[in-house]
Amino acid sequence: MTLNIATWNINSVRLRADLVCKLLKNEDIDLLCLQECKSPVEKFPLDVFSKIGFSHLVACGQKGYNGVAIVSKFPLLEKCAIDFAGLGHARHIAAQLENGITIHNFYVPAGGDEPDRQKNEKFDQKLNYLTEMRDYFNANEPKKSILVGDLNIAPRPEDVWDHKKMAKIVSHTEVEIDHLDAVLRAGNWVDVTRKDIPQQKLYSWWSYRAKDWSSSDRGRRLDHIWASADIALNIGSSRILREVRGWDRPSDHVPVLATIDL
């Protein structure tokens, strides 16, 4: 069977429930991971998604900030929702499908503007969050697992519009890239998007503040799909839906897609 998965930082799922439906109708998606839902679970608009065949939900929510969810055509068993770094934020949820595939959905802290742990508590929290992710996957070796989400780091030179200009900008600093790489190595994860599309510039986020996001094209690849090594060869057909950034009242992130053949 083939399973089509997607991840999207939606920046308010209640405001953009119609855009989620548009995506799910346009694309052949079976399972969608959302971040920045900005909604308590009891106010999550599941009824809207159920009407188009997505009746299964696991979610970790909070009022106004953060929030992660997985909506699916197929039944989901909630595995865990871990409060990495003890922030009390809704930034992780994991679920298992009936075929045994586990999906981890993450919203890693953005980290503020100043890339200095001493001066900026948010940056310290971001690095701590990544360290605890590393420790978790060292202790719990991922098998038949997918890790997706807004990891808020663009690790490669080709993941940002200008590698040199971004070197001291939070999301592309060396210390963040090292911490993210430690998570990848701890779980023996494969970066699926870059396995499929290794060379070209690739972005999943463009700031709202740009006058013309498309012509200036100052993007970053913050949203990722990883696979555990045992199933990485079964996963491919990666796409990033740039055109979604041009939809009416868009999120600042666009969906990242991949296909699993089992």
Added chain:
DNA sequence: ATGGTAGGTCTCCTA
């Protein structure tokens, strides 16, 4: 060097 936009708990916090 600065400021630019967007969402929600909305005159302030987060991204």
